[in-house]
Amino acid sequence: MINEMINEDELDDHLARRIRSMVLKDFGSKAEYQNRCTDIGLSVSTFENYKDQFIQEVNDDAIPELNPGVLIPVILREGLEGVQNRLIPNFLGFLEKASPKDAAPVAMVRALADCRYPHEWNPASRLLQRKVIMHVGPTNSGKTYSAIQKLKKAESGIYCSPLRLLAYEVFVRMNREGIPCRLITGEERREPEVDGKPLELKVGPLGKPHIPLMASTIEMANISTKYDVAVIDEIQVLTDMQRGWAWTQALHGLRAKEIHLCGEPTAVPLVQRLFKVMNEDVEVRTYDRLGSLQVSNVGLGSKWVNIKKGDCVVTFSRNMIFQVKRDIEQSTGMKCAIVYGGLPPETRAEQARLFNDPKSGYDVLVASDAIGMGLNLNINRVVFETLSKFDGKAMRPISISQVRQIGGRAGRYQSAYDKGVVTTLHNKDLHHLDKHINMLPPPLPSAGIKPPTNMIEMFSHQFPNVPFSKLWLMFQDCAQTTTDFHMCQFKDQKVIADSIESIPLSVQDRYQLMYAPIQIRDPDLLKTAVDVRPFKCIARM
Ligand SMILES: Nc1ncnc2c1ncn2[C@@H]1O[C@H](COP(=O)(O)OP(=O)(O)OP(=O)(O)O)[C@@H](O)[C@H]1O
The missing domain is CATH 3.40.50.300 (P-loop containing nucleotide triphosphate hydrolases)
Incomplete structure (x- = not known):
C-alpha cells in the first residue's frame, strides 16, 4: 500500500495527485461506490451518468475539497482511506450543482447530515461573548503555568485535560494549595481532598460548600455549566482523528467568560478561523522555551x-x-x-x-x-x-x-x-x-467533529432496519463539512457496532457505545459494556 511508506516530508503535490488518481480509478470502476450511492437513494443511472464528469472535475482541481493541498494532511492523518471517504460526499456535492434534479432523491438525507456549522450545535454558548487567550510556544515554555495562574484566581473554573494523569496532577496541586477542586474523568469522580483526607470547604452564598474548580478529562468536560475561566490544554489535539471532537466541542461549547488555550503555534490559524465564525477574537500570547x-x-x-x-x-x-x-x-x-x-x-x-x-x-x-x-x-x-x-x-x-x-x-x-x-x-x-x-510542523488542517446524537437519530428514521455500522457509513457519505472540519473515526467502531447489533438498543445507546473507548480485544469488557447501562462505567479516558 502506497500510504504505508509515506513520510511527512516526502508527500508533495505530485505524490498526492498520484494517490488521488489511484483512488479515483477505483471510484470509476468498483461496484462498492455505486452501491453506497444507491443505498442512500441515488439511482444507478444517475451515478453512471455523472461519475466520469466528476472524476474529470477532480483531476482538473475544480473541486477544492479534493485538491492536493487539502489532501496532503488528510493522507498523512488517515491514509488512502481518508481520500476514499471523501469521494462520495464530494460527488454528491458536485451532483447537486451539476444537476439539482438528479440530486433531488438525496437532498433530504444530505440536509439531515449537514455538519458545516458545528458551532451551532451549542446555542447556549453563542449567547456569550467569550474572551479567548491562546498561549502558544514550544514544550516547556510555561504556557500551561500561565493559564493555570488565571484559573487559580477564578471564582469558578475548569481545567480540560488531554490525559487522566494531567487532570489528576492539577486536582492534587490545587487542593494542596487550598483551592478546592473536583476531579472528573471517565473512570472516577473525586471530591476535594489532600492525601486522601477531605478538604475543609467554605460555605458559599447559598449555604452550600463552594468548590470553585474542576479538573476534567476533556471528553468529560461539562459544557452546560457556566464558568469564569476555562483552560483547554494541548489544543493541537483538536486535529486528532479519534479524539479531536472533544477539543472542538469544548472550544465551541464551553460557557466561560474567559477561555485559555495552551498548545503548539501550529494551531493558531485554525483556531482563529473557528472563533472568527463565532465573532470572537483570539489574543495570541507567544512563549519561548525555558532552557535549551x-x-x-x-x-x-x-x-x-x-x-x-x-x-x-x-x-x-x-x-x-x-x-x-x-x-x-x-x-x-x-x-x-x-x-x-x-x-x-x-x-x-x-x-x-x-x-x-x-x-x-x-x-x-x-x-x-x-x-x-x-x-x-x-x-x-x-x-x-x-x-x-x-x-x-x-x-x-x-x-x-x-x-x-x-x-x-x-x-x-x-x-x-x-x-x-x-x-x-x-x-x-x-x-x-x-x-x-528542528522542523516546524505545518499549520493544523482541520478540527475533528462528532455529530450530535439527535442528528444521527433523525437520520436513522430515514433508514429503518439498517444495521448501525452501515447507517454510520451512510451518514458519513451524506455528510457535508467544510475544509476546516473532519469527521472523527472511532477506534474499532465497526467491530463494536456489529458486535452489539443483535441486542435491542436505542440509536443513542449504539452511538454512545460505538465511540466509548472499549478494549475490544477483551470480549468480557465488551459484554459488560452492553450489559451495564449507563455506559459511563466503561469509559477509559
Ligand atoms: N513563571 C514560572 N515560575 C515558576 N515555574 C514555572 C514558570 N513557568 C513555568 N514554570 C514551570 O516550568 C515547567 C514547564 O511549564 P509548563 O508546564 O507551563 O510548560 P508548557 O509550555 O505548558 O510545556 P508543555 O507543552 O510541555 O506542557 C513546569 O514545571 C512549570 O511549573
Whole structure:
C-alpha cells in the first residue's frame, strides 16, 4: 500500500495527485461506490451518468475539497482511506450543482447530515461573548503555568485535560494549595481532598460548600455549566482523528467568560478561523522555551549499556516497554520506572514520583508517547528506541509534532536538569531525529467533529432496519463539512457496532457505545459494556 511508506516530508503535490488518481480509478470502476450511492437513494443511472464528469472535475482541481493541498494532511492523518471517504460526499456535492434534479432523491438525507456549522450545535454558548487567550510556544515554555495562574484566581473554573494523569496532577496541586477542586474523568469522580483526607470547604452564598474548580478529562468536560475561566490544554489535539471532537466541542461549547488555550503555534490559524465564525477574537500570547534542548551528535549505538541516570527511553508498544525495562536493568544494574497510557493514574503518578526522586533508586524511565503531553518529569535525556509506531494498520513514522513534543520532555525548567538532550538508540535514526526536531510542523488542517446524537437519530428514521455500522457509513457519505472540519473515526467502531447489533438498543445507546473507548480485544469488557447501562462505567479516558 502506497500510504504505508509515506513520510511527512516526502508527500508533495505530485505524490498526492498520484494517490488521488489511484483512488479515483477505483471510484470509476468498483461496484462498492455505486452501491453506497444507491443505498442512500441515488439511482444507478444517475451515478453512471455523472461519475466520469466528476472524476474529470477532480483531476482538473475544480473541486477544492479534493485538491492536493487539502489532501496532503488528510493522507498523512488517515491514509488512502481518508481520500476514499471523501469521494462520495464530494460527488454528491458536485451532483447537486451539476444537476439539482438528479440530486433531488438525496437532498433530504444530505440536509439531515449537514455538519458545516458545528458551532451551532451549542446555542447556549453563542449567547456569550467569550474572551479567548491562546498561549502558544514550544514544550516547556510555561504556557500551561500561565493559564493555570488565571484559573487559580477564578471564582469558578475548569481545567480540560488531554490525559487522566494531567487532570489528576492539577486536582492534587490545587487542593494542596487550598483551592478546592473536583476531579472528573471517565473512570472516577473525586471530591476535594489532600492525601486522601477531605478538604475543609467554605460555605458559599447559598449555604452550600463552594468548590470553585474542576479538573476534567476533556471528553468529560461539562459544557452546560457556566464558568469564569476555562483552560483547554494541548489544543493541537483538536486535529486528532479519534479524539479531536472533544477539543472542538469544548472550544465551541464551553460557557466561560474567559477561555485559555495552551498548545503548539501550529494551531493558531485554525483556531482563529473557528472563533472568527463565532465573532470572537483570539489574543495570541507567544512563549519561548525555558532552557535549551539539543540533539546529541551520537546515538547509543544500539547498546543499552550506554544508558545513564536521568534518561527516559521512549518506545511505543506495551510489550516493548517491559522488554526495554528488563534489558536495561540487566545490562546496567539501574532500576527503571515505567509510564504508559494504560496504567491507572495513581500508579503512573507513583512511577513518575519514583523517577523524579533522586534518592528512590529508580534512575531511568521507560515510557510510551503518553509522556508527550504536559507531564513534568526530571528527564536529562530522551532516548527514542524507535521513531515509528503501529497505528492499528501499519507501522508509520511518528509525526514531526510528536517528535518535538516527546523530545521536549528533556530538560524541564526548575527540574534537576534544566538543559535537555535528545538522542536515539540506533545511530541510523539520529539523522531523522535531528531533521524533525528542528522542523516546524505545518499549520493544523482541520478540527475533528462528532455529530450530535439527535442528528444521527433523525437520520436513522430515514433508514429503518439498517444495521448501525452501515447507517454510520451512510451518514458519513451524506455528510457535508467544510475544509476546516473532519469527521472523527472511532477506534474499532465497526467491530463494536456489529458486535452489539443483535441486542435491542436505542440509536443513542449504539452511538454512545460505538465511540466509548472499549478494549475490544477483551470480549468480557465488551459484554459488560452492553450489559451495564449507563455506559459511563466503561469509559477509559
Ligand atoms: N513563571 C514560572 N515560575 C515558576 N515555574 C514555572 C514558570 N513557568 C513555568 N514554570 C514551570 O516550568 C515547567 C514547564 O511549564 P509548563 O508546564 O507551563 O510548560 P508548557 O509550555 O505548558 O510545556 P508543555 O507543552 O510541555 O506542557 C513546569 O514545571 C512549570 O511549573
